[in-house]
Amino acid sequence: MALRGNLRDFTITQLLNLINLARKTGTLVVDGPSEQAFLSFREGKLAYARVGQDDGSLATVLHKANRLTVNQYRAIVERAGRISDKELGLLLINAGYLTQEEILANLQNYFTEIVRRLFTWVEGFFRFEPDMLPPSDRINVRIDLENIIIEGSRQLREWEQLSDEIPSLDMALKFTDRPLKNVNLSVEEWRVVSFINPKNTMRQIAQANKMNDLEIRRIVYGLLQAGLVEIVRPEGAVVSQSPKMFPTQDKEEQKSLVNKLIGRIKSL
Amino acid sequence: MQTVKMVVTGPFGAGKTEFIQSVSEIDVVSTERKISNQAEAAVKEATTVAMDFGRITVDEDLVLYLFGTPGQKRFDFMWEILSEGMLGFIVMVDSTRPETFREARSILETFRAYAPTPYVVAANKQDMEDAWDLEDMRHALRLDEKVKFLPCVATDKNSVKTVLLELLYSILAEME
Numbered sequence: 001m002a003l004r005g006n007l008r009d010f011t012i013t014q015l016l017n018l019i020n021l022a023r024k025t026g027t028l029v030v031d032g033p034s035e036q037a038f039l040s041f042r043e044g045k046l047a048y049a050r051v052g053q054d055d056g057s058l059a060t061v062l063h064k065a066n067r068l069t070v071n072q073y074r075a076i077v078e079r080a081g082r083i084s085d086k087e088l089g090l091l092l093i094n095a096g097y098l099t100q101e102e103i104l105a106n107l108q109n110y111f112t113e114i115v116r117r118l119f120t121w122v123e124g125f126f127r128f129e130p131d132m133l134p135p136s137d138r139i140n141v142r143i144d145l146e147n148i149i150i151e152g153s154r155q156l157r158e159w160e161q162l163s164d165e166i167p168s169l170d171m172a173l174k175f176t177d178r179p180l181k182n183v184n185l186s187v188e189e190w191r192v193v194s195f196i197n198p199k200n201t202m203r204q205i206a207q208a209n210k211m212n213d214l215e216i217r218r219i220v221y222g223l224l225q226a227g228l229v230e231i232v233r234p235e236g237a238v239v240s241q242s243p244k245m246f247p248t249q250d251k252e253e254q255k256s257l258v259n260k261l262i263g264r265i266k267s268l
Numbered sequence: 269m270q271t272v273k274m275v276v277t278g279p280f281g282a283g284k285t286e287f288i289q290s291v292s293e294i295d296v297v298s299t300e301r302k303i304s305n306q307a308e309a310a311v312k313e314a315t316t317v318a319m320d321f322g323r324i325t326v327d328e329d330l331v332l333y334l335f336g337t338p339g340q341k342r343f344d345f346m347w348e349i350l351s352e353g354m355l356g357f358i359v360m361v362d363s364t365r366p367e368t369f370r371e372a373r374s375i376l377e378t379f380r381a382y383a384p385t386p387y388v389v390a391a392n393k394q395d396m397e398d399a400w401d402l403e404d405m406r407h408a409l410r411l412d413e414k415v416k417f418l419p420c421v422a423t424d425k426n427s428v429k430t431v432l433l434e435l436l437y438s439i440l441a442e443m444e
Contacts, residue, residue, distance in 0.1 A: 164374040168381035244353030247270035
């Protein structure tokens with residue numbers, strides 16, 4: 001039977017565990033909330049990964065890891081766009097620019113980071129394609145899944161706890177009366193703090209700061225625990241009462257109805 | 269016949285069913301099942317899996333329905349359905365079980381996100397010796413000073429009446 005389903009029923013951690021135990025070869029395709037990810041495996045080990053618009057090429061990986069400058073990256077893409085990653089890797093090694101170990105370490109970090117990102121996806125569909133192997137022009141690695149799975153389980157617990165604390169990102173934040181003085185905040189926290197306004201939902205703040213759901217929840221949780229902010233309904237949100245609340249739309253009749261309820265409860 | 273509804277929510281074992289039972293003029297239509305989880309079974313023998321349903325007839329034209337939400341997290345899909353069209357909601361918290369405060373806070377936030385209706389928080393079992401002080405609970409639940417946080421004994425009709433009245437006063441205030 002095809003390995004496919006919904007992330008709500010089967011988490012990324014559970015999928016990795018299955019692939020690891022069954023020593024599967026193929027590609028796990030995950031359609032997340034806003035992008036698609038491809039994780040390729042050989043005999044239960046992670047071989048390659050890419051997500052969204054990133055092409056997962058060696059040049060991109062090294063550029064993202066700040067091992068290539070923008071100009072070097074552009075030059076490689078323009079002039080050496082047709083050579084495979086293996087050839088590019090050899091060129092960089094022969095030129096003494098990077099060692100083989102450094103190239104492999106950067107690829108491993110990049111692929112592992114993609115899997116970590118997937119741990120925050122709780123919505124989406126997955127399918128495992130046993131016939132889809134990583135592109136032949138890419139460098140494959142062999143990453144054991146055990147440590148990633150343990151880390152994923154940890155993150156899943158954190159995610160569940162944070163989701164309990166902050167169930168909806170469609171609520172806004174406002175500062176409490178405590179002054180924001182002598183508080184040591186990280187750069188990320190300051191970025192969130194700068195957007196705190198009852199008009200902005202947490203989802204909007206996350207989007208403005210390019211943070212995923214887990215990252216924004218983590219920061220908001222810290223600010224809540226420190227008593228610096230509180231969760232409020234967003235200003236400007238539709239606060240009109242649901243038409244189904246009252247059997248009548250007439251305001252005076254609604255008030256009279258509530259007064260009747262008050263009278264009845266008092267008389268109980 | 270006109271009907272309006274209020275929702276009573278809160279963690280497992282907070283006292284929602286007793287709360288409704290104290291004021292309902294009909295025997296509460298309760299969908300209770302024996303608890304399979306041993307830890308939860310130690311708290312009480314049966315739990316609400318769908319909802320509790322109580323009724324207070326105001327006059328021949330108006331009826332107030334009280335809906336109690338299932339307390340166990342795996343039935344939270346029912347919450348949004350039950351919250352549809354409610355006048356307001358009451359979050360029940362067991363004052364003697366601080367391990368449920370976090371969940372109560374989460375439920376409160378979830379319901380606040382569902383509907384912009386007034387709400388009150390009721391600290392149940394305030395008659396028990398090991399009940400937490402209201403002020404401490406307010407901090408633990410991270411409730412703003414403006415949120416009505418009321419002592420309550422769900423089995424005592426007068427106590428339940430006070431909570432319902434406070435919610436109705438808040439609904440009235442919101443309409444002004």
